[in-house]
Amino acid sequence: MSVIGNILWIFLGGGIILFLEYLIGSLFLCLTIVGIPFGIQCLKLSLLALAPFGRDIQHTPQATGCLTTIMNIIWIVFGGIWVAATHLLFGVLCAITIIGIPFARQHMKLASLALTPFGKTVV
Numbered sequence: 069m070s071v072i073g074n075i076l077w078i079f080l081g082g083g084i085i086l087f088l089e090y091l092i093g094s095l096f097l098c099l100t101i102v103g104i105p106f107g108i109q110c111l112k113l114s115l116l117a118l119a120p121f122g123r124d125i126q127h128t129p130q131a132t133g134c135l136t137t138i139m140n141i142i143w144i145v146f147g148g149i150w151v152a153a154t155h156l157l158f159g160v161l162c163a164i165t166i167i168g169i170p171f172a173r174q175h176m177k178l179a180s181l182a183l184t185p186f187g188k189t190v191v
Contacts, residue, residue, distance in 0.1 A: 070122030073170060081171040082158070083118055086178075090114030105139060109185040113151075116181065116190050120174040124191050125181050136187040148183055155179035 077083040091114045097107030116123060130136065140148075159175030162168035181188060 073121035074119040077121060077171065077174065078118065081162070081174065083120075086117035087114050090117055105186075106143065109143070112185060112190060113178070113182060117178060120177060121170075125177060125188050126191050128187055128189055130187065132187070139186040140184040143185060144183065148185070152179045152183040155182055 074083070090110050094107045094110035094114055097103040097110055116125075155175045155178045159172040159179065161172075162175060163172035181190075
């Protein structure tokens with residue numbers, strides 16, 4: 069079922085567009101040494117945005133560390149809030165119809181990861 073959901077997501081849920089946007093953002097962030105950790109998190113978001121069905125987000129054991137918290141705060145301030153708000157908006161728009169509810173759930177999953185990506189893994 070997740071394969072069918074991922075195929076529909078790529079074409080109907082905007083998965084390919086989200087993937088390309090996150091991938092381009094990741095490449096730009098990796099241009100500087102300071103931006104490499106943020107680029108890696110953006111790459112993680114791009115891979116999840118391409119095929120979110122059948123994947124889950126889990127907290128890593130070191131998710132409560134000082135560095136993770138600081139990196140999440142920097143991420144939120146410099147764009148994470150806007151990315152999460154965009155996913156929230158698309159999730160609400162998808163949830164209007166019964167057919168779009170699975171897509172809305174995936175947007176909410178992406179919104180939670182887009183808000184604080186450090187200290188989380190995609191399984």
